[in-house]
Amino acid sequence: MRNRSLTFAAVEAGKVLLRYLRKHPTGATFKELAGALRQANLEHDSEETARRGIRYLQDYHDAPISPVRADNTWVLEDPEFTIPLVDPTQLDLASTIFAAAVLEPMASPVMRTRIERMVEMMDLVVRQRGEEAKVRRTTLTASITTGMPTDADIIAVLSEACARRRVIEIDYYSPWTDEHKRYTVEPWQLRVHDGGMYVRAYSLQAKAARTFRVVQVRSLRRLDGATCVGKRPPLDELWGDATGLGVDDDRPGVAIVRVRGSYARWVELECWDDSQEDHWSADMTVLERRVEYRSCREFARRLLSLGDALLSVEPRALHEEVAAHARALAARVSTSDEREL
Numbered sequence: 001m002r003n004r005s006l007t008f009a010a011v012e013a014g015k016v017l018l019r020y021l022r023k024h025p026t027g028a029t030f031k032e033l034a035g036a037l038r039q040a041n042l043e044h045d046s047e048e049t050a051r052r053g054i055r056y057l058q059d060y061h062d063a064p065i066s067p068v069r070a071d072n073t074w075v076l077e078d079p080e081f082t083i084p085l086v087d088p089t090q091l092d093l094a095s096t097i098f099a100a101a102v103l104e105p106m107a108s109p110v111m112r113t114r115i116e117r118m119v120e121m122m123d124l125v126v127r128q129r130g131e132e133a134k135v136r137r138t139t140l141t142a143s144i145t146t147g148m149p150t151d152a153d154i155i156a157v158l159s160e161a162c163a164r165r166r167v168i169e170i171d172y173y174s175p176w177t178d179e180h181k182r183y184t185v186e187p188w189q190l191r192v193h194d195g196g197m198y199v200r201a202y203s204l205q206a207k208a209a210r211t212f213r214v215v216q217v218r219s220l221r222r223l224d225g226a227t228c229v230g231k232r233p234p235l236d237e238l239w240g241d242a243t244g245l246g247v248d249d250d251r252p253g254v255a256i257v258r259v260r261g262s263y264a265r266w267v268e269l270e271c272w273d274d275s276q277e278d279h280w281s282a283d284m285t286v287l288e289r290r291v292e293y294r295s296c297r298e299f300a301r302r303l304l305s306l307g308d309a310l311l312s313v314e315p316r317a318l319h320e321e322v323a324a325h326a327r328a329l330a331a332r333v334s335t336s337d338e339r340e341l
Contacts, residue, residue: 009044013053015087016040018063018076027068027075057083088122090131096122106195110152148196148215157220158199161187167204167226171219172212180218183210186228189238190214200238202230211239211248240294248295255299256314257289263309272302286311296321304329 020036021028028036030047033054037045054074057063064077084092100115107115161168169184185201188209192198197214209230232238240249254275259267264287268278276291293299300321303310313319 009049010052010056012042013037013049014056017050017053018057021076022079025079027073029071029073088125093122093126106148106150108149108152150197150214154214154217154220158187158190162189165228167223167228168220169223170217173216173218186230188232248298251296251317252294253315254290254292255318257303258311259287259306259309260285260311261309300325
């Protein structure tokens with residue numbers, strides 16, 4: 001993105017011109033663009049202002065606008081391109097409200113307040129443009145039973161470390177052992193998975209890539225002056241070689257899961273992973289799903305939630321993991337019932 005001087009007239013012109021080009025997919029000349037500025041009753045409506053507006057969109061927002069003919073006709077190559085924080089559309093507002101609702105169960109109070117403020121500001125811009133907002137913040141809510149609120153300050157530091165290749169030290173709490181440990185890490189990327197946020201990083205202690213659950217990071221500090229030594233993988237390999245569902249690594253493979261009855265129709269609507277392939281039995285009573293998984297133990301717990309709708313599981317390792325969990329649960333519940341009696 002190039003850095004150029006900016007004027008209020010160029011910003012206002014850029015917003016009008018972007019809307020105009022979205023409505024005119026075949027493009028427009030600077031004369032026609034200047035006419036659009038006059039129609040919008042802008043104080044500055046010359047062809048020179050139109051040129052500045054186009055430059056503003058290109059330089060500050062990387063807008064895909066380019067000349068396509070000898071008569072200097074300018075075309076917006078991506079008709080869906082918007083500048084949401086400067087000139088939001090109804091769809092931008094609806095998307096932000098959707099994101100706010102989805103993130104609410106796992107966002108901290110500080111983050112929720114800021115997201116809510118973003119929605120309010122976008123709504124105000126839409127109204128100031130003379131449009132009636134077609135969506136409201138209160139029209140959409142969400143609940144995620146496994147959501148784990150994460151400290152906004154910790155997310156900010158981790159995000160900066162990912163972007164700027166910084167080294168940090170984290171105080172990491174393990175609920176399994178009830179212990180605190182310190183790790184020196186080079187964060188690569190944050191990821192939200194099943195209501196929890198994770199960070200993939202190079203661990204200097206392990207001298208290898210590791211995954212940490214962000215909610216378990218109790219405190220952290222930047223190690224100014226420290227140099228990153230871990231080799232950062234390509235983006236599509238940051239979380240490991242396997243592309244299947246999950247963030248844990250444990251005997252990855254490809255599952256064939258058969259589910260029956262009305263629950264099978266429900267499962268068909270769920271996306272477990274982009275790799276999944278579904279096939280129905282001839283009588284449409286059994287759904288067979290073939291899907292990649294990254295962690296045998298993690299995926300087994302997901303399959304247990306299907307209850308008695310689960311008919312069969314392959315491969316053998318995954319089948320045994322599910323069966324072992326089921327046996328242990330059945331034995332524990334039976335023992336508990338006997339104690340109560």
